Structures are given as structure tokens and as C-alpha cells.
Amino acid sequence: MTSILVLNGPNLNLLGTRQPEVYGRTTLEDIEAMCRANASEHCIRIGFEQSNHEGVLVDTIHAARGCHDGIILNAGAYTHTSLALMDALGAVDLPAIELHLSNVHAREDFRHVSHIARVCVGVICGFGAHGYILALDAMRAHLARDPEHGA
Numbered sequence: 001m002t003s004i005l006v007l008n009g010p011n012l013n014l015l016g017t018r019q020p021e022v023y024g025r026t027t028l029e030d031i032e033a034m035c036r037a038n039a040s041e042h043c044i045r046i047g048f049e050q051s052n053h054e055g056v057l058v059d060t061i062h063a064a065r066g067c068h069d070g071i072i073l074n075a076g077a078y079t080h081t082s083l084a085l086m087d088a089l090g091a092v093d094l095p096a097i098e099l100h101l102s103n104v105h106a107r108e109d110f111r112h113v114s115h116i117a118r119v120c121v122g123v124i125c126g127f128g129a130h131g132y133i134l135a136l137d138a139m140r141a142h143l144a145r146d147p148e149h150g151a
């Protein structure tokens with residue numbers, strides 16, 4: 001059965017509690033429930049994880065090899081700073097999608113830079129919590145096209 005890791009970076013555990021005008025009122029637990037419902041509808045498995053620590057995110061990406069067929073990563077602010085996450089994604093040879101709740105291109109200049117995008121098959125941003133469902137749909141479609149990782 002196809003399995004997708006949904007990995008969330010720093011501060012995303014605070015979703016729904018602060019800055020609702022930017023990130024909405026949906027909590028990360030709500031998003032996990034939405035992702036699990038979508039996965040079961042499409043008969044796939046998901047892993048759903050969050051860490052505030054760059055090294056833990058690197059370890060989690062490494063551990064995805066052999067367990068998951070693709071990675072959806074909202075790396076939070078590490079998107080804009082982390083060469084370690086870029087290297088980890090490049091090393092595991094799993095298709096990855098970069099995801100953001102907000103439209104990072106409509107925000108501060110430093111959010112326009114992504115070190116992760118170059119090792120991702122695509123980027124989804126600006127659709128709030130629904131972006132997670134868009135990313136799951138996009139990853140399923142991508143895996144279905146790829147005979148090495150297909151269902």
C-alpha cells in the first residue's frame with residue numbers, strides 16, 4: 001500500500017492558537033485528521049509528524065526511506081535556511097513536495113527563498129490547511145505516474 005509521510009517543521013504545533021489572520025484557525029491536530037480521512041478514502045497510509053528541531057527533521061527524512069513512498073514537507077522557517085534539510089531530501093531519493101499554508105511569495109523577501117524547492121517535485125503554497133489535501137492528491141498522482149514508487 002502506498003505510504004506518504006507528512007512532515008511538519010518548527011512552530012507548526014502552534015497552529016490555530018496564534019496569528020489566525022496568517023495561518024488560519026485550524027490546528028495541526030485538525031489537519032492530521034483531515035489528512036488521515038483523505039488517506040483512508042484513497043486507501044493509502046500516511047505518517048504524520050512534527051518537530052521543532054532541525055536534526056530531528058533530518059532523522060525523520062532519513063527514516064522515511066523504506067517506510068514511505070513520498071514526503072510532503074512543511075519545513076516552516078527551515079525552508080528558507082536549511083541546507084541540511086535540502087541534503088537529507090536529496091539523499092533519500094523519495095519524491096517530495098514542499099508545502100506552505102501561506103503564500104510565501106506574497107510575504108517578506110526572506111520567505112521567497114527556498115533551499116528545499118530544488119529537491120522537490122513541486123511546491124504548494126497559499127491554500128491554508130486545504131494545501132495538505134492538495135499535496136496528498138498531487139503526491140498520489142505523482143506516484144501513480146512513477147513505476148518505481150507506484151501503488
Ligand code: CA2
Nearest residue numbers: 011012014015018076077100101102111
Ligand atoms: O506558511 C507556512 O506554512 C510556513 O511554512 C509557516 C512558517 C513560516 O516560517 C514559513 O515561512 C511559511 C511559520 C510557522 C509558524 O506557525 C505559527 C503558527 C501559529 C502561531 C505562530 C506561528
